Amino acid sequence: MKKRNPFIASILSLITPGLGNLYNSQINNFFLFFVTINVFTWLGTINVFTYLVFAFLGLILWLFSIIQSFLEAKKIKEISLNKTKKFYLYLIPIIVFGISNHFATSDPKIATYNLPASSMLPTLQVGDHLVVKRNYYLENKINRGDLVIFKTKNEVDFIKRVIGFPGDTVQMKRGKLILNGKIIEQELDGKLKDINNGNEVSYDRYIEKLTEEKSYSVLNINDSQMSDNTAEFLVPAGHYFMLGDNRDNSLDSRVLDKVGFVPLENILHKVHFIYWSKFDKSRIGIFPK
Numbered sequence: 069m070k071k072r073n074p075f076i077a078s079i080l081s082l083i084t085p086g087l088g089n090l091y092n093s094q095i096n097n098f099f100l101f102f103v104t105i106n107v108f109t110w111l112g113t114i115n116v117f118t119y120l121v122f123a124f125l126g127l128i129l130w131l132f133s134i135i136q137s138f139l140e141a142k143k144i145k146e147i148s149l150n151k152t153k154k155f156y157l158y159l160i161p162i163i164v165f166g167i168s169n170h171f172a173t174s175d176p177k178i179a180t181y182n183l184p185a186s187s188m189l190p191t192l193q194v195g196d197h198l199v200v201k202r203n204y205y206l207e208n209k210i211n212r213g214d215l216v217i218f219k220t221k222n223e224v225d226f227i228k229r230v231i232g233f234p235g236d237t238v239q240m241k242r243g244k245l246i247l248n249g250k251i252i253e254q255e256l257d258g259k260l261k262d263i264n265n266g267n268e269v270s271y272d273r274y275i276e277k278l279t280e281e282k283s284y285s286v287l288n289i290n291d292s293q294m295s296d297n298t299a300e301f302l303v304p305a306g307h308y309f310m311l312g313d314n315r316d317n318s319l320d321s322r323v324l325d326k327v328g329f330v331p332l333e334n335i336l337h338k339v340h341f342i343y344w345s346k347f348d349k350s351r352i353g354i355f356p357k
């Protein structure tokens with residue numbers, strides 16, 4: 069007969085959900101926490117939504133199992149040390165839980181990024197922290213206007229907007245986007261001020277209508293910047309043309325030796341939503357379009 073140490077119980081439940089309950093000889097509670105949290109882990113692999121829901125529920129339940137095992141251990145005055153107190157029996161749940169988590173999280177559905185630069189203003193701002201659908205384009209088609217994360221020639225992750233498809237022609241003339249010979253419609257939508265290299269910059273903000281279904285905001289300082297007038301680009305087979313929404317301050321496919329045309333296999337993730345913003349908390353929870 070022996071008392072239970074509440075701190076040992078809580079530490080065991082911290083290592084593996086429900087293990088503290090096994091230490092307390094509460095077998096039903098052990099299976100409840102252990103099995104449920106493992107199930108939540110696997111349900112979270114279905115898609116981004118289930119990941120967020122079951123990751124949250126799993127963490128809450130795990131925390132509850134730690135607190136519950138601590139409180140229950142304090143109540144126990146003495147307990148019979150039966151077969152469940154064999155040391156090796158504690159290793160089995162730890163190993164099973166570790167293996168289960170390894171396989172469930174070996175190919176996570178989401179990843180997180182933060183914005184260090186202003187090339188995607190006004191859609192994405194410096195200090196925005198993003199949840200992205202990881203490896204989304206391995207199984208899904210690319211749509212014109214998608215916000216994507218891709219690898220550059222130098223293996224750097226960039227966030228830009230998909231503008232040109234294989235076989236398209238893309239050109240900028242006096243700050244206007246020309247796609248397959250057609251000027252893409254823009255409607256003036258006010259002004260925006262930003263700090264660039266310590267200097268305040270004033271932009272014109274436009275709503276650009278790329279397709280019938282896809283419109284978004286872009287910025288322009290004036291129509292005489294170097295990137296406002298380009299040669300006509302012909303997008304090669306298997307490649308895509310990317311532009312930043314901040315048209316006069318974006319390193320994108322217009323710069324062939326740095327970014328250029330992006331091969332399909334380099335297009336990885338799709339931007340999903342903003343889960344945190346360092347400078348503007350009103351942006352939290354926004355799904356950028």
